[in-house]
Amino acid sequence: MNRTWSDLALGEVWTGAPITVSAEEIVGFGHAFDPQAQHTDPEAAASGRFGTLIASGWHVAALAMRAFIGAKPFGDTPVVGMGVDELRWHAPVRPGDTLTVSREVEMLRRSESKPDRGIVRWKVNVANQDEATVMTLLVTAQMPV
Amino acid sequence: MNRTWSDLALGEVWTGAPITVSAEEIVGFGHAFDPQAQHTDPEAAASGRFGTLIASGWHVAALAMRAFIGAKPFGDTPVVGMGVDELRWHAPVRPGDTLTVSREVEMLRRSESKPDRGIVRWKVNVANQDEATVMTLLVTAQMPV
Numbered sequence: 001m002n003r004t005w006s007d008l009a010l011g012e013v014w015t016g017a018p019i020t021v022s023a024e025e026i027v028g029f030g031h032a033f034d035p036q037a038q039h040t041d042p043e044a045a046a047s048g049r050f051g052t053l054i055a056s057g058w059h060v061a062a063l064a065m066r067a068f069i070g071a072k073p074f075g076d077t078p079v080v081g082m083g084v085d086e087l088r089w090h091a092p093v094r095p096g097d098t099l100t101v102s103r104e105v106e107m108l109r110r111s112e113s114k115p116d117r118g119i120v121r122w123k124v125n126v127a128n129q130d131e132a133t134v135m136t137l138l139v140t141a142q143m144p145v
Numbered sequence: 146m147n148r149t150w151s152d153l154a155l156g157e158v159w160t161g162a163p164i165t166v167s168a169e170e171i172v173g174f175g176h177a178f179d180p181q182a183q184h185t186d187p188e189a190a191a192s193g194r195f196g197t198l199i200a201s202g203w204h205v206a207a208l209a210m211r212a213f214i215g216a217k218p219f220g221d222t223p224v225v226g227m228g229v230d231e232l233r234w235h236a237p238v239r240p241g242d243t244l245t246v247s248r249e250v251e252m253l254r255r256s257e258s259k260p261d262r263g264i265v266r267w268k269v270n271v272a273n274q275d276e277a278t279v280m281t282l283l284v285t286a287q288m289p290v
Contacts, residue, residue: 034211056210
């Protein structure tokens with residue numbers, strides 16, 4: 001049974017299982033997409049501004065997506081991204097940090113041009129094991145109604 | 146010689162070398178971060194809304210970062226992301242598409258709290274081989290002055 005846009009409710013909150021980020025994952029993403037020493041070189045990172053490796057901000061965003069989509073909250077119903085607003089990286093993510101992603105349904109509207117689709121905006125929050133918020137964003141997506 | 150924030154000029158445009166996205170890369174990123182059939186399953190994608198595999202929007206964002214950072218426009222000077230606004234995925238990215246990333250310096254200001262850092266906001270545009278815009282965003286980052 002696949003959930004669709006019509007099953008969403010304003011204010012509904014989804015919270016994911018905690019995910020721990022390893023140094024290897026940070027370095028792998030860094031080499032692939034954000035090759036800067038603070039993401040790829042433990043020794044250089046140790047003497048840099050943050051004192052350790054930190055995850056690329058785009059890696060944190062991708063992990064927030066994986067936490068949600070990997071849990072298959074809608075079964076096989078596609079969730080097609082339209083845009084992101086007000087993304088903020090509040091604090092660094094370091095090797096061994098455990099992240100918890102939550103998403104609150106902030107807006108729901110029917111597509112004007114495609115009545116078989118609905119539009120949803122979630123407020124996404126990513127917190128670490130110390131309950132510090134590391135990233136927030138608003139993501140808008142389309143789904144079948 | 147590493148460039149820093151002080152070397153940036155308002156309106157300065159950087160354009161990257163074209164990058165071609167393979168089906169394998171799309172599927173790899175999909176499995177890792179956005180496991181939906183439109184990103185991971187060529188057969189299911191063929192009968193879906195887009196008719197082919199399409200890249201995860203977060204993959205397109207990560208590729209735009211790689212194009213820029215991989216070109217080392219500042220040498221070893223760290224570029225630390227603060228946030229993203231007005232990200233829009235305008236059109237799908239399909240296997241074999243060739244993307245060109247450009248970035249225009251839209252805002253420059255000295256950090257108020259940390260005078261040894263400057264803040265820059267770029268307007269990022271990603272276009273495909275047909276000159277269709279596939280993604281736009283504003284990204285704000287900190288750099289040493």
